[in-house]
Amino acid sequence: VHKALSNAPKTFLEKRSFLCTILSFRRIVEFHTLTFYFLTLLAFSNYLVWELSYKLKILSSIFLVVNLHGIIWCLLEVWQCIPGIYISPIAKTGFVFRLCVRFLLLFYQTVYFIWSIDAFNYNRPGIEVQGSPVFWWWQYLWISCLAMSSYFVDVFLQLFPPVITLIFTRRSEYFNSFLNMSLPFSRLYV
Numbered sequence: 298v299h300k301a302l303s304n305a306p307k308t309f310l311e312k313r314s315f316l317c318t319i320l321s322f323r324r325i326v327e328f329h330t331l332t333f334y335f336l337t338l339l340a341f342s343n344y345l346v347w348e349l350s351y352k353l354k355i356l357s358s359i360f361l362v363v364n365l366h367g368i369i370w371c372l373l374e375v376w377q378c379i380p381g382i383y384i385s386p387i388a389k390t391g392f393v394f395r396l397c398v399r400f401l402l403l404f405y406q407t408v409y410f411i412w413s414i415d416a417f418n419y420n421r422p423g424i425e426v427q428g429s430p431v432f433w434w435w436q437y438l439w440i441s442c443l444a445m446s447s448y449f450v451d452v453f454l455q456l457f458p459p460v461i462t463l464i465f466t467r468r469s470e471y472f473n474s475f476l477n478m479s480l481p482f483s484r485l486y487v
Contacts, residue, residue: 316373316376316377317377319373320370320373320374320377323366323370323373327363327366330362330366331359331362331363331366334359334362335356335359338355338356338358338359339356341355342355342356351414354410354413354414354434355414357410357434357437357438357441358410360406360437360438360441360444360445361403361406361407361410361441363441363444363445363448364399364402364403364406364441364444365403367399367444367447368396368399368400368403371392371395371396371399372396374392375392385477387474387477388477391477399444402440402443402444403444405440406437406440406441406444409433409434409436409437409440410433410434410437412428412430412433413430413431413433413434413436413437414430414434415430464476
């Protein structure tokens, strides 16, 4: 067995870096970052005596950080996979698609969030005058829920492990292509 395996090419090349550790512990890192961010904003709101509506708007900026984490994790996945592992063109398309969607959502989240906390002025040109700051804050919340949908799906799948097995072991090529696009780590499911 040793002689046969010693002549076989290696099928998986691993990058050894501190970034791989961060990617492996991404949920813990994300939890600590978001908790620190939330508690910092809460402390500022108490010491600076913000109004309740302004406090809620500023506290909702945590959704921007969550989406930014999604972008960072996707970039780390790409960094870890390339060039060591063969990645199918569908998985590469999935990485690009996820990054584009995340960046687009981050752009609209940022614009809506800034318009929601900005002073309302009818003399400004542009689309901002089409709605009040409360309107833009609700737009920001809806698009943030869209950005958070992957986390909701992840929580659901973690709560019901048989569903994960049912989903990841399907034999459909179309379904596996969809998994490669939306969850590139699913190709490592055993």
